[in-house]
Amino acid sequence: MLWAIALAGCSAAAYSFVAALQNPAVGRDLGEPLVIALLSNWLTLSYVLCGLFAWWRRPDSRFGPLMVAAGFANFISTLSWTTNDVTFTFGQAFDLLPPVLFMHVFLAFPSGRLRGPLEVGLVAGAYAAAVVLQLIRMPFGVSFGPNNLLEVSANPDAALLTLRVALLTMSAFCLAGVAVLLLRRRGRGRPVRRSRVLIVDAFALGLVMIACLFVSASFNGPAVPQIRWATFATLNLAPLVFLAALLNARLARSAVADLVLELRTDPAPDDLRDALARALRDPSLELAYWLPDFGVYADLDGRPVELPDLEGRSTTLIDRDGEHIAALIHDPALDDEPELLEGVQAAAGIALENARLHAELRARLEELRGSRARIVEAAQQERQLLERNLHDGAQQRLIALSLDLSLLEGRIDGNSEVRAGLDAARREVAASLAELREISSGLHPAVVSGHGLGVALEQLVARSPVPVQLTVEVERRLPEPLEVAAYYVVSESLANVAKHARANTARVDVLMEQDELVLEIVDDGVGGADSERGTGLRGLADRVESLDGRLRVWTPRGGGTRVRAEIPCK
Numbered sequence: 001m002l003w004a005i006a007l008a009g010c011s012a013a014a015y016s017f018v019a020a021l022q023n024p025a026v027g028r029d030l031g032e033p034l035v036i037a038l039l040s041n042w043l044t045l046s047y048v049l050c051g052l053f054a055w056w057r058r059p060d061s062r063f064g065p066l067m068v069a070a071g072f073a074n075f076i077s078t079l080s081w082t083t084n085d086v087t088f089t090f091g092q093a094f095d096l097l098p099p100v101l102f103m104h105v106f107l108a109f110p111s112g113r114l115r116g117p118l119e120v121g122l123v124a125g126a127y128a129a130a131v132v133l134q135l136i137r138m139p140f141g142v143s144f145g146p147n148n149l150l151e152v153s154a155n156p157d158a159a160l161l162t163l164r165v166a167l168l169t170m171s172a173f174c175l176a177g178v179a180v181l182l183l184r185r186r187g188r189g190r191p192v193r194r195s196r197v198l199i200v201d202a203f204a205l206g207l208v209m210i211a212c213l214f215v216s217a218s219f220n221g222p223a224v225p226q227i228r229w230a231t232f233a234t235l236n237l238a239p240l241v242f243l244a245a246l247l248n249a250r251l252a253r254s255a256v257a258d259l260v261l262e263l264r265t266d267p268a269p270d271d272l273r274d275a276l277a278r279a280l281r282d283p284s285l286e287l288a289y290w291l292p293d294f295g296v297y298a299d300l301d302g303r304p305v306e307l308p309d310l311e312g313r314s315t316t317l318i319d320r321d322g323e324h325i326a327a328l329i330h331d332p333a334l335d336d337e338p339e340l341l342e343g344v345q346a347a348a349g350i351a352l353e354n355a356r357l358h359a360e361l362r363a364r365l366e367e368l369r370g371s372r373a374r375i376v377e378a379a380q381q382e383r384q385l386l387e388r389n390l391h392d393g394a395q396q397r398l399i400a401l402s403l404d405l406s407l408l409e410g411r412i413d414g415n416s417e418v419r420a421g422l423d424a425a426r427r428e429v430a431a432s433l434a435e436l437r438e439i440s441s442g443l444h445p446a447v448v449s450g451h452g453l454g455v456a457l458e459q460l461v462a463r464s465p466v467p468v469q470l471t472v473e474v475e476r477r478l479p480e481p482l483e484v485a486a487y488y489v490v491s492e493s494l495a496n497v498a499k500h501a502r503a504n505t506a507r508v509d510v511l512m513e514q515d516e517l518v519l520e521i522v523d524d525g526v527g528g529a530d531s532e533r534g535t536g537l538r539g540l541a542d543r544v545e546s547l548d549g550r551l552r553v554w555t556p557r558g559g560g561t562r563v564r565a566e567i568p569c570k
Contacts, residue, residue, distance in 0.1 A: 002052050009048030009071060013041040016078035039232035040078055047071030047105075050239035062112025063105075067239065070101040089149040092138060096130035096170055099210045102235060103177040106207060109242075110332070119180060126173040133166035164218040171214035174207040181207075202234075202241040209234040270300065276328070279344050286329040297327060316341055402429045453483040457510065460491055465498050466506050466523070473511040482567055485543045486510065486519055489551070492540050493521035493563045501525025501561060512569070519565040528557040540565075 020037035051067025058064060077098050079091025104123050107114055114120045139152040140159035181204045209231040216227050277285040288297040288305040297305045307315050307327060314332040318325055334341055405426045448456040454472045461468040477483075490508055497506050503525030510519055529537075541551040549567035 002056055006052055012075040013044045016075055017041045019081040039229060043232055043236050044071045044075045046236050046239045050243045063110055066105050066108055066112050070105050073101045074098040085147045085149055093134055096134055099170055100126040100130045103174060103207060107177055122176055129169050137162035137166060167214040167218040171211035174211040178204050178207045202238045206235045206238050282331045284331055288327045290324050290326060398429050398432055402426055448483050448487050452477055453486055456487050457490055464494050466503055469507045471509045478569060485547055486517060489519050489540050489565045490521060497523045515569050517567045517569055521563045524560045527555045527559045527561050529555040529561050
């Protein structure tokens with residue numbers, strides 16, 4: 001069938017070539033007949049033959065048949081060069097149809113399908129205008145050729161007016177098509193394949209030349225023949241650029257061999273995307289890995305990714321050994337190169353599986369980090385609730401009891417033993433209150449919430465049995481979870497200094513460094529602290545790491561201990 005269509009295209013081009021040379025009106029009204037015949041028939045052949053090649057290479061795409069139709073439509077318009085009344089009338093009736101088909105081809109690249117109701121309406125309107133306006137014009141007669149079978153009454157003025165309206169209308173449709181192509185290109189927001197850009201530029205230039213030709217012809221400009229020649233040459237450029245892109249895509253499959261060699265070096269998961277992008281010649285390529293345990297796609301860092309359902313992007317799912325592992329998010333032009341996509345998938349299967357496992361590990365780490373943060377937050381909320389209950393419950397009752405004892409003591413005059421007993425009870429109540437306040441402060445430092453980290457640390461240092469030099473260089477309030485974590489780091493560290501370090505002095509520095517809160521607690525004690533024994537330092541590390549921070553401890557024997565915490569301020 002393809003060979004038969006090719007033969008028909010060649011025969012059509014030969015027929016119109018002979019007709020152009022035999023009709024003197026072609027030279028009088030359109031310009032040099034030989035130049036016009038060569039350019040127009042090459043336009044027919046280029047679209048028919050390039051369309052057949054695209055049809056053969058990509059039988060599932062509508063683009064090849066659409067290019068073939070554009071070539072034959074151009075041939076139909078050349079029937080107006082003939083001297084036969086029937087063929088002349090038929091050619092004139094569809095003389096404006098080829099520009100619409102060219103626009104349809106350009107807008108439907110690369111799938112052969114228009115995108116959205118706007119483009120469908122634009123092309124449908126252009127088709128209707130091309131046919132209807134010609135049928136309105138022809139009853140008034142035409143300026144050259146044999147008998148016009150649709151002529152009713154010759155009226156040169158009406159014929160010229162309707163011709164101008166038709167040409168200007170078609171030029172407006174062509175310029176609207178240029179606007180669609182430019183908006184489509186600018187709306188991508190990411191780099192695209194170079195061959196794709198060249199094709200779109202060639203298409204846009206072709207439509208601009210058609211519009212220029214129609215505008216010039218409608219006003220009988222002095223350079224209409226030259227503009228017509230330039231338009232034919234430009235329109236012939238588009239299928240050649242498309243053919244070059246097809247051949248370039250075929251040569252691009254050799255990049256799969258380079259990809260195989262590159263994958264033999266076992267590239268890191270971070271470098272895999274770049275290797276695939278080079279093989280596919282698509283700098284906009286993105287990778288999303290399927291995590292079956294989570295039921296989502298994720299990037300290499302384990303963050304969820306939504307597959308795009310947007311114009312201008314396509315998705316290719318990748319399977320290995322019957323299991324889904326990843327998805328390629330790429331330029332839709334690659335949909336017309338299934339062999340290249342399949343070759344890259346086959347070559348990169350193992351590397352993609354390794355990268356998927358890496359992404360799954362990152363996702364599990366992210367889940368673990370979030371889980372730990374939630375546990376710490378829940379524990380902190382429970383401690384805060386317990387501290388509030390102690391303050392509002394037991395402490396208030398002990399204070400009330402102390403007041404009652406004081407009142408009873410005032411009513412007893414001479415019994416020294418009772419007074420002594422009351423004094424002892426009051427001291428016990430006071431001690432219990434002090435212990436409760438210590439417990440409450442350990443559960444949740446209310447002073448941090450009320451007055452900020454600096455004031456809380458000053459109170460903490462004031463109660464320390466070891467002299468402490470405090471430096472706080474934080475000029476603003478930080479999020480409460482961060483301030484509470486910092487308070488506990490200093491509190492636990494100073495408690496360890498008092499209990500185990502046998503230190504004479506200690507130093508606490510709190511400052512901001514590049515959007516990080518940095519805490520350093522240094523003492524001159526005996527050192528040798530074991531961070532693996534007990535839960536104090538380990539608990540502090542969990543609290544700091546739950547905020548994406550880091551806690552480090554240096555404790556050489558005889559050299560004191562240094563605790564450093566770095567917490568990002570989000």
